[in-house]
Amino acid sequence: MAEPYEGVAVSARGLTRTYGRAHALRDVDLDLAAGQVHGLLGRNGAGKSTLMSIATGQEYATAGEVRIFGEHPHENEGILPKICFIRESQQYLDDIRAVHAFRAAADAFPRWDWDLAERLIHEFQVPEKTKIKKMSHGQRSAVGVITGIASRAELTLFDEPYVGLDPVARSQFYRALLEDYTEHPRTIVVSSHLIDEIAHLIENVVLIDHGQVMLHEAADDIRERAVTLVGRDDAVTLIAGDREVLTREEMGRTVRVTVERALSDAERRRAAELDVDVLPVGLQDLVVHLTTREQTSSGKENGA
CATH class of the missing domain: 3.30.70 (Alpha-Beta Plaits)
Incomplete structure (x- = not known):
C-alpha cells in the first residue's frame, strides 16, 4: 500500500465503506494536498459525507485506510484537535446555546480566534443566548460556519454548510471563508452539489459519484x-x-x-x-x- 507523501493533508488508499450490500464508498484512492481549498463535489448520496466522516475519525472504513497529515485519525489526540468538521445536520445538546457552542470550540481548537468569531456572530446576526434547537435553520447553519471559519483548524471540512442560509448569508460565508483563508492558509474541504456557487473558492476539484472518484483535477485545468x-x-x-x-x-x-x-x-x-x-x-x-x-x-x- 502506497504511503502518503509529504504535503498531503488527506490520503486515502482502497477506502471502502459498505452498509449491508450497499456501497457508500468503493475502493477510493485519493490525495488532497495541504494548504489548498478542495471542492468535494457530487450529487446527494454520492459518498461525500461518508468520506468526510471516515477522514475525521467519526466512522470506520470497511476496507482500506485514510490518513490525516500522515497519521490515522481515530482516537488520535495529536491529530483530532487539528480537524474541524462542520456537518449540515450538526447536532447539539438540547439546552446548549450558541455562546456555549463557541466556548466549547475555543477550548477544542488551539488556533481559535475570538475576534473573528465575534465579528462573524455580528455579521450573521446570531443570537448567542438563544437555545440552538429554537433557532431557525439558517441561524443554526450560521453557528456551524462561524465555528468552522473561526476554528482556523489545519484541516477544516464543511459538509453542505450553506443549507438553510439565504443567498445573502451564503455570500457572506463564501466571502468570510476566502478572506480568512487568504490571510491564514490551511486545508479546507467544501462539500457541495451547488458547484457554480463555490467555483470561485476552490483550487482543486474532486468529483464523487456512486462512491467512486470520477474526476480529480486542479480547478484551473478543468476550466x-x-x-x-x-x-x-x-x-x-x-x-x-x-x-x-x-x-x-x-x-x-x-x-x-x-x-x-x-x-x-x-x-x-x-x-x-x-x-x-x-x-x-x-x-x-x-x-x-x-x-x-x-x-x-x-x-x-x-x-x-
Missing part, C-alpha cells in the same frame, strides 16, 4: 478543458476543428456548441474575424459534460 462557440454553423464548425463536441444547440442559423480544449490565440483571432463568440464554460456544466461522457464510456467498456 481550460472546454469552450463554448456561438455563431454561424459553418464558422463554428471551422473553429471547432476536430475537437470533441460535448453539447450542441441550434437556434435558427446560429449554433451554440461546447467543445473540448481551449482555443489558441490564433484560433481566437480567427473566431473574431468570423463573428464567432467564444464563451467560458461554467464549472458545473463542464463537470456534468465530462462525467456524463466518462460514465457513458465506462458503460460501453463494460458491455453496457
